[in-house]
Amino acid sequence: MQTRSSVLSLAFPIVGVLAAGSAAAQGAAWADPGPWRTSISLYGYLPSVSGSSNFPQPGGGSDVGVRAKELLQNVQSMFMGSLEVNRGRWGVFTDFAYFDLGDETSGTRDLFIGGNRLPADASASVDFSVKGSLWTTAASYRFLSYSDWTLDVFGGFRRIDVEQRVSWQLGGNVGQFPLPARGGNLSSGTTNWDPVVGVKGRIVLGTGRTWFVPYYFDIGAGQSRYTWQASAGLGYAFAWGDLVGSWRRVDYEFQPDQPIGSLRLDGPAIAAVWHW
Template identity: 25%
Template structure:
């Protein structure tokens, strides 16, 4: 009996020791994650200032899908208590053409491949029964390969090429409000650059519907803007329009 009791006590001690690291790890790694893929069909405006004048191209929302060669937009978020990490990546491959005023040119053809990646570290500053507010700071990296072909008219045709990348610091605020068990809303605003030759900002608003604990459907609107000096000329890129997405939480 003494041997049996000793073996039982030893087994209980080993079980406790084995479970202890798991319990500590669970307390120290209380992270939650969510990944979202969006369909974003924006209106796009891009322009480059040159010594011969500004060249610009515009793709209307109604033509976005027809002229879209490839697009991807996705976000990933991780949250632990008041702290959060957020990454947002966008890739767009577009080609389109526009008429030009006057007789100097018969039009302009635009082809662009653009990527941007935003990364943030957030801290929750307000929590209520139905809402939260986070402040965030981070960066936005932008990369573009844009070709403008100015078609000949009264003046000869010409090519304008933009191949550049840069990174801006950004600060932002994110607010989330819960309306009921299924519906909630999210708003996000950021601003960056903080220099005379570089500026970026965005607004993102979504209405969110929870299918269950794991899946969330989103619909909303996004406007994002870049303004950066390249080779002494002002380069501008703006996208705005509706988006639809699905989020998986784990």
């Protein structure tokens, strides 16, 4: 409850700014907003992954838990893209990411049986994978616009859909574990919808106006305890669009009764952005 209150205390000022921007726009309701502007972005993303997952045993056996940071080292596939449409100060955007993460490891102790880590004289061979998607959609308002920087405020939602699988086989001194816990295959997953609010924009560098710093931040809570996403980087503007290198982090803390405890994607991204 304290975490949810903290998230809301951060979200309300942003919502207030969005409402103020809407009121300021009423005086210019009949002004020509200008042409439609569209941009499409395609990303390459190489995140490190951390978090925790829990797999309930069928029939009431001991739960199996894993720590993703130690067991997920390979990004098997990752696709990210976004679409944004603007007219005047108003706009909408959508951002989609698909990830397929997995790895096999042997001799690890980063497996938990019944909430307890494996003892020093036991280890496990583990095959762990996480597949899922992130979809963010929001309406935006250009609250501030100057020659060298912009600030948009926005509100919308993010959906996360995650499916995870684990197979394991214990070795060493495993006499303390019941037979069903010494090896097996389990799967679990979750789908959460969370309202989000945030800010985004760019800061132009130098007199040539070709280099710029893009920034983005959002925060929200709903079916998740909280979620936030942030990115910042350096871009170069061409006649056809932009090339952008950035660092991006997505953070989720799930509810205690959900099979996934937390999930974090954190790493570099490169994007090509086309404007027309």
